[in-house]
Amino acid sequence: MENDEIVSKLGSLLENLDIKSSVDVKSSVDIKSSVDEATDSETANSLECPICLQYPNYPIELDNCKHVFCFLCIKGVCLRISRCPICRAEIPRDIAFAGITENQLLNGTGTKEVSKQSTDAYWYYEGYRGWWEYDSVTGSKIEQAFQSGEHKLNVYLFGYNYTINLDKMQQCREDSTNRVRKILRNEVQMDSDKKGVAGIFSTKNSDK
Amino acid sequence: MAGGLPKRILRETEKLLSEPVPGIDARPDENNARYFHVIVNGPKDTPFESGKFKMELFLPEDYPMTPPKLRFITKIYHPNIDQLGRICLDTLKDKWTPALTIRTVLLTVQGLLSAPNPDDPLANDVAAAWKANETKAIATARQWTRIYAQV
Numbered sequence: 001m002e003n004d005e006i007v008s009k010l011g012s013l014l015e016n017l018d019i020k021s022s023v024d025v026k027s028s029v030d031i032k033s034s035v036d037e038a039t040d041s042e043t044a045n046s047l048e049c050p051i052c053l054q055y056p057n058y059p060i061e062l063d064n065c066k067h068v069f070c071f072l073c074i075k076g077v078c079l080r081i082s083r084c085p086i087c088r089a090e091i092p093r094d095i096a097f098a099g100i101t102e103n104q105l106l107n108g109t110g111t112k113e114v115s116k117q118s119t120d121a122y123w124y125y126e127g128y129r130g131w132w133e134y135d136s137v138t139g140s141k142i143e144q145a146f147q148s149g150e151h152k153l154n155v156y157l158f159g160y161n162y163t164i165n166l167d168k169m170q171q172c173r174e175d176s177t178n179r180v181r182k183i184l185r186n187e188v189q190m191d192s193d194k195k196g197v198a199g200i201f202s203t204k205n206s207d208k
Numbered sequence: 209m210a211g212g213l214p215k216r217i218l219r220e221t222e223k224l225l226s227e228p229v230p231g232i233d234a235r236p237d238e239n240n241a242r243y244f245h246v247i248v249n250g251p252k253d254t255p256f257e258s259g260k261f262k263m264e265l266f267l268p269e270d271y272p273m274t275p276p277k278l279r280f281i282t283k284i285y286h287p288n289i290d291q292l293g294r295i296c297l298d299t300l301k302d303k304w305t306p307a308l309t310i311r312t313v314l315l316t317v318q319g320l321l322s323a324p325n326p327d328d329p330l331a332n333d334v335a336a337a338w339k340a341n342e343t344k345a346i347a348t349a350r351q352w353t354r355i356y357a358q359v
Binding site: 050051052053054073076077080083085086088156158159160161 | 214215216219220269270272273305306307309
């Protein structure tokens with residue numbers, strides 16, 4: 001999407017939101033200018049997720065309104081209110097509660113690749129009927145903490161804070177639910193055993 | 209503070225400092241990156257002109273899924289702002305969406321100073337006074353600006 005197009009879309013968004021006309025549309029778009037991540041240089045002029053303000057990771061386009069978000073970001077929204085953050089169009093709650101498949105991700109925009117060392121491993125959490133791989137960004141954060149000998153770390157996923165306890169190999173959501181899940185480190189990538197990545201079903205295993 | 213600071217908050221802060229909103233100074237507290245000290249200049253051609261209004265803004269743990277908490281510290285005579293500095297703005301409540309930012313919220317506050325709306329008051333007597341005698345209310349607002357809104 002071109003910047004101008006984003007600006008014009010944001011313009012109509014702001015109208016919908018009844019924001020006073022003094023709002024400077026261009027400045028609120030926050031088109032990415034700073035490049036602070038390895039992969040950003042390739043995508044410096046491209047899309048930004050309106051929720052995390054970064055290049056969308058596992059991007060998904062909403063069926064009705066065509067707005068694009070990171071899957072994890074829109075899942076976070078969907079857990080609270082099933083409306084598009086841009087235009088308030090209704091969005092299917094399945095995104096958060098049933099998950100999606102790889103095929104539903106937006107074509108032409110890739111998953112954020114995080115540079116992996118040869119010694120790096122893969123991180124999984126136990127979820128609905130099996131193991132799920134963490135998203136690439138969170139996985140590499142956990143691995144980093146693991147390799148530097150930390151006992152625990154906090155990660156921020158779809159609007160919730162989670163504590164990853166590397167001694168107990170557990171993750172715990174820091175809110176009223178305090179739901180605990182087992183986590184797992186694997187030297188090689190699970191293939192047929194994993195359900196998918198971060199709530200996105202792997203299509204290879206969809207028959208399982 | 210439990211949890212790291214989400215990248216989004218860092219991004220927003222950087223941007224606010226490098227490209228401030230005209231007429232608004234917002235900077236994070238040196239001990240708490242989720243707490244912002246804000247000074248809003250009263251917009252031109254309003255009873256708040258030449259006033260400097262102190263505000264505080266706090267980003268809750270689950271921001272941006274929930275809206276920032278925002279309050280006037282400086283006393284202000286405005287139909288949509290109560291004695292405790294709480295602001296009646298739907299975007300800070302049920303109309304919040306995570307696509308809004310600190311920047312858009314502050315712009316909306318600036319807009320509210322330019323366009324008081326006594327038909328949607330925050331249960332205070334200012335709105336009643338505003339509707340009963342707008343000229344007098346505006347004079348009072350101007351007087352309060354002179355007395356209280358000088359940093």
